Amino acid sequence: MELRHLEYFLMLSKELHFTKAAEKLGISQPTLSHQIKMLEKEIGYSLFNRVGKKVELTKIGEIVQQEALNIQGSILSISSQITALSNVEIGELKIAVLPGEITDLVSTLCIQFNQLYPNIKVIIETTDQVEKAVLQNQADFGIDFHLTPNDLLQVTKLYDEDFYLISNQRNKEQNVSFSSVLDYPLILFPSMHQCRKLLNKASNEVGKPLEPIVETSSIRSILNLVRHGVGRSIVSRTLYDFYETEDLFFQHIEKPSLSRAVYLIMKKDCFINYAAREYIKLLVREIEKLHFHTEKDAINSLNSYVL
Template sequence: MELRYLRYFVAVAHERHFTKAAKSLGISQPPLSQQIKRLEEEVGTPLFRRLTRGVELTEAGEAFYEDACKILAMSDAALEKARGIARGLIGSLSIGITSSDAFHPHIFALIRQFQLQNPAVTVHQVEANMATLMTRLGEGELDLAFVRLPCESSKAFELKILDREPMVVALHRTHPLAGQPSLTLAQLNTTPVILFPQDVAPGLYDRVYGCCERAGIDMQHTLQSSQLSSSLSMVAAGGGFALVPQSMAAISPPDVTYHALTTPELYTDIALCWRRFERSRTVKRFLAMQA
């Protein structure tokens, strides 16, 4: 049974008149009458009683009308859904974020902007370390990921740098240098450095490690945190000093002070990362906000 038969039938049932229904459909009345007759033959029973001034539904027609309306509504919804997905207006988007990215205001401003512009798209946020994010992105479990560079595995993907963020020194408030607004790494060579695990962010780890080593800091007796963010808890406990992205200064433990790092220059780039040859229109709509 063709959907157009159902549309013709519903129009006649609504107007209770062939001529009026034909006008609303934009066709002439004789072809409409023929189509309704063919529909009734296919169903095997009259759906309308022909009256002097119009038509009325038979008992079978009343039942058929209810189901026809449901079928047409489902058909229209399916079409709109498919078209919406094709345009990236409907669907879902999985975005990966590192724990340190969670403090950068630009990232969540972008996600919020996308949600406001695309209310029918469900956005899922996944927080994990960079190594895990890159693996899940490559396996298709994530559509996009915000990462910190350098990150070796990011070379397998397309990426756009969103911001260059300086690293700052986090010290316990009782440290002798806590009163100085800016520091060099050489000034900290007698204070243990707290490092995050290398497998969390290998590229950034190597950059931080190399800078500390060149500044004469004892790298044989480093302290290790589980994440960049947890290094601040260790600083608050008096464990040593940590180098963290500037945006993480939004975390304000009462015993931690933050200081600009003057020498050497140490920074990390925040980048948006996605698979090469991405076909998802939803992903492309998100990326278009960065154009």
């Protein structure tokens, strides 16, 4: 079995279309078909079900796909280790994050990271499938809120964060019930954002509709609208602390209280390149500086893991 056969197989398993896969590989469709048939002959089983121009993985094909991804990951790991040893401050860092406010945290830290390591290229992949991106070596690590147990992943809880009701006027009460929050004119992220999904769920629990007067994906726009008294907003502490909010006021939300855990995800037993190690160290320092609710044992374990 040759490595190019696995490369061809993985591209076809991704595209599930011979012509599209061949184009991306830079070979002809008959050549791709011939190479796949050779691989199937060597394995002794069909890897794809062919229905006209469409194809789908067989059960055997799914097994081969996972093992081929592991082999590809090992090859990438070898390349990463050689690069890290030869020139530690030149390379590429790939981070997978959920769409929404967590992207702001990662992007903001990139400013500091770039000042320290201007020759390292940073790629932030926004995806709903952070774990998949890490498992398929599309990211060095990911930051996620929702986890599915997986023995192939190294998962570390970074911190717990609360959500605040923010406004341009000081309120004597430090806490406010979520039900009463819904009575205010609200400026919120669209429904696709993770923060908004949490709010939608909470509104269903209290039996009151969530009807914002403004929806926008821009945190800066949200903060400016709140400053000018257009309405109030609900934001995560991450965003509140990372932006200039000294002129705004916040209240803790209760009944129910709104909070979530933030996790860092890496592939188990996988080499962590220099860029990823340095970024993770920077991230941990920032979290500790902001006094988030962290689990010290988890953070200490992560520090020892990336050193």
